[in-house]
Amino acid sequence: MSIVVKVVQWFTDPAHWSGSDGIPTRLVEHLQLSAESVLIGAVIALPIGIVLGHYGRFGNVAMNISNVGRAIPTFALLVLSFQIFGLGDTPIIISLTALAIPPMVTNSYVALREVDPDIKEAARGMGYRELAQIMRVELPLAVPLIMAGIRTSAVQVVATATLAALIAGGGFGRYIIDGLAQFDFTKMVAGAILVALLALATETGLAALERVLVPRGLRLLSAPAARRVAFKTA
Amino acid sequence: MNWKARSATLAAVLAFALTAVACGSSPSSGGGGTATPKGTITIGGFKFSEGSVLAELYGQALEHDGYSVQFKLNLGSREVVAPAIKSSQIDLYIGYAATDLEYWNNAAGEATGDVNATTSKLNGHLQSLNLEALKPSAAVDQNAFAMTKANATKYNATKLSDLASIGNQIVLGAGPECPTRPFCKPGLEQTYGIHFKDFKALDTDGPLTRAAFANNSIQLGLVFSSDADLNNLGLVVLQDDKHLEAADNVVPIVRTPVATAEVTKILNAVSAGLTTSELVQLNSQVELQHQDADSAAQAFLQQHNYFS
Numbered sequence: 001m002s003i004v005v006k007v008v009q010w011f012t013d014p015a016h017w018s019g020s021d022g023i024p025t026r027l028v029e030h031l032q033l034s035a036e037s038v039l040i041g042a043v044i045a046l047p048i049g050i051v052l053g054h055y056g057r058f059g060n061v062a063m064n065i066s067n068v069g070r071a072i073p074t075f076a077l078l079v080l081s082f083q084i085f086g087l088g089d090t091p092i093i094i095s096l097t098a099l100a101i102p103p104m105v106t107n108s109y110v111a112l113r114e115v116d117p118d119i120k121e122a123a124r125g126m127g128y129r130e131l132a133q134i135m136r137v138e139l140p141l142a143v144p145l146i147m148a149g150i151r152t153s154a155v156q157v158v159a160t161a162t163l164a165a166l167i168a169g170g171g172f173g174r175y176i177i178d179g180l181a182q183f184d185f186t187k188m189v190a191g192a193i194l195v196a197l198l199a200l201a202t203e204t205g206l207a208a209l210e211r212v213l214v215p216r217g218l219r220l221l222s223a224p225a226a227r228r229v230a231f232k233t234a
Numbered sequence: 235m236n237w238k239a240r241s242a243t244l245a246a247v248l249a250f251a252l253t254a255v256a257c258g259s260s261p262s263s264g265g266g267g268t269a270t271p272k273g274t275i276t277i278g279g280f281k282f283s284e285g286s287v288l289a290e291l292y293g294q295a296l297e298h299d300g301y302s303v304q305f306k307l308n309l310g311s312r313e314v315v316a317p318a319i320k321s322s323q324i325d326l327y328i329g330y331a332a333t334d335l336e337y338w339n340n341a342a343g344e345a346t347g348d349v350n351a352t353t354s355k356l357n358g359h360l361q362s363l364n365l366e367a368l369k370p371s372a373a374v375d376q377n378a379f380a381m382t383k384a385n386a387t388k389y390n391a392t393k394l395s396d397l398a399s400i401g402n403q404i405v406l407g408a409g410p411e412c413p414t415r416p417f418c419k420p421g422l423e424q425t426y427g428i429h430f431k432d433f434k435a436l437d438t439d440g441p442l443t444r445a446a447f448a449n450n451s452i453q454l455g456l457v458f459s460s461d462a463d464l465n466n467l468g469l470v471v472l473q474d475d476k477h478l479e480a481a482d483n484v485v486p487i488v489r490t491p492v493a494t495a496e497v498t499k500i501l502n503a504v505s506a507g508l509t510t511s512e513l514v515q516l517n518s519q520v521e522l523q524h525q526d527a528d529s530a531a532q533a534f535l536q537q538h539n540y541f542s
Contacts, residue, residue: 020433082441082445086449088449165435168436168437168442177410178410178411182410
C-alpha cells in the first residue's frame with residue numbers, strides 16, 4: 001500500500017518533470033534510442049526478408065541468421081560494443097538494432113512466402129514486372145505480417161532500451177539503475193512503470209498504424225471474421 | 235580401475251606440493267643478515283593489490299631491522315583481517331584511518347577529513363582491545379575528484395575550491411548513487427559551493443568513468459586517490475582543500491604488546507616516507523606492469539635508503 005502512495009507522490013513531484021533527469025528528457029532519450037534502432041533494423045531486415053520471401057529461396061539462410069541474432073544476449077553485445085566504440089549512443093544503438101532485426105526478417109520472409117501462388121501467377125499473367133509485382137501485389141497482401149514483425153521488434157527494443165543505462169546512456173532505464181544504486185525503490189518502480197507504459201503505447205500505436213496501412217480489400221476480407229469471433233465470445 | 239591409480243598419484247603430487255609450499259614459506263626472504271632474531275611479527279594484508287603492496291612495504295622494513303616477519307597476504311576484507319588481529323592471529327595490518335575508525339566504532343560516522351582527529355578517535359576505540367594505530371602516513375587512498383590534465387590547465391584548477399566559480403561549465407561523473415551521498419554531489423555543492431552544469435551517472439571509478447574522461451563527456455569525475463592508472467590516463471586529482479572526504483590515510487594498526495619503541499620507530503619511518511603519488515607508482519608497477527608486490531616494495535625501500 002505505502003509503495004503505491006510513494007510512487008504516486010513520485011509522479012506528482014514537479015521536480016521529476018523537469019531538468020536533465022526529468023521524465024520528459026528521459027522519454028525523448030528513450031524514444032530516440034528505440035526509434036533509431038528500429039529504423040536502422042528495418043532498413044537492414046525488411047529488404048532481406050522481402051527479397052528472400054519473394055523468390056522463396058535461401059529461406060533457411062534467412063531464418064538461421066536471424067535465429068543466431070536472437071541467441072546473442074543484448075547485454076553481452078552492449079558490453080562488447082562499449083569496449084569497441086566507447087561511451088555514447090553508438091554501442092546502445094548497435095545492440096538494440098541487432099535485437100530488432102530477427103523478428104522483422106522472419107516475419108517479412110514468411111509474409112511474402114505466404115502470398116497465394118495463384119495471385120502471383122495472375123499478376124505475372126497480367127504483365128506485371130518483377131518489381132511492380134512485389135510493390136503492388138505482394139507487399140500490400142503481406143502488410144499485416146510485416147507490420148506484426150515490426151511491432152514485435154519495436155516493443156522488444158523499447159523494453160530492452162532500459163539496458164542503455166548500464167553503460168551510462170539515458171532513457172527510462174536510468175531511473176531503474178539509479179534507483180537500485182541509491183536504494184530508492186520508489187524510483188525503480190516508477191521507472192519500471194514508465195517503461196511498461198511506453199511499451200504498451202508502442203504496441204497500440206503501431207497497431208493503429210497497421211490498420212491504416214492494410215489495404216481496404218484485406219480489411220473487408222478479415223472484418224466479418226473478426227466480428228464473428230467477437231460474437232461468439234460475447 | 236585406472237582412475238584409482240590416477241587419483242592416488244594426484245594425491246601424492248598434491249601432498250608433495252603442499253609440503254613444498256609449507257617449507258618454502260616458513261623463513262621469509264630477505265632477512266636482516268644478523269643472526270639474532272628479535273622475534274616474529276605476523277602481518278596481515280587485505281585482499282586487494284594495494285593491501286599486499288603496503289604489507290610488503292612495512293613488513294620488509296621490519297625484516298631489514300632483524301625481525302622475522304610472517305606475511306599473511308590476501309587474508310580477506312577488513313571483516314576477516316580485523317577479527318584476526320583482535321584474536322592475536324596477526325600482530326599488524328596496514329589500514330586506512332577513516333575506514334578503520336568506522337569499522338571499529340560500528341559505523342558511528344565519526345570519521346572526518348581531519349587525519350589526526352580521525353586517528354586519535356580510532357585509537358580511542360582500539361585501546362580497550364589492546365591495539366593501537368600508529369602515526370598516519372601522508373599517503374591516502376580515498377575518494378577523490380580528478381580532471382584530465384588538459385581540463386585542469388584550461389580551467390586553471392588545482393584544488394576543488396577553484397571550481398566554485400566555473401561549476402556551470404562542468405559535468406560531474408560518478409556512480410549513480412552520487413547525488414544522494416554526502417561525500418559526493420551534495421557535499422561538493424554545500425562545502426565548495428560548486429553548482430554543476432549536469433551530473434552523469436556512470437560507475438564508481440570503473441571503466442565507464444574512464445571512457446567518459448576519454449571523450450570529455452565529463453570534466454570532473456570520482457576516482458580513488460591511489461588508483462594505479464591515474465598517471466597513464468593523464469588524470470590529476472584536485473586537492474580536497476576543505477576536507478570533504480573522510481581521511482583514509484594509510485595507518486599501521488598493531489597489537490600493543492608488539493608495538494615496542496623500536497617497532498613503532500620502524501613503522502613510523504615507512505609511513506613518513508610514503509606519499510600518495512609514490513603509492514600510485516607502486517600500485518601501477520604491481521597492477522599494470524605485473525611486478526610482484528614484494529619486489530616492487532623492496533625496490534622502493536632500496537630507492538628510499540631504508541636499507542642503507
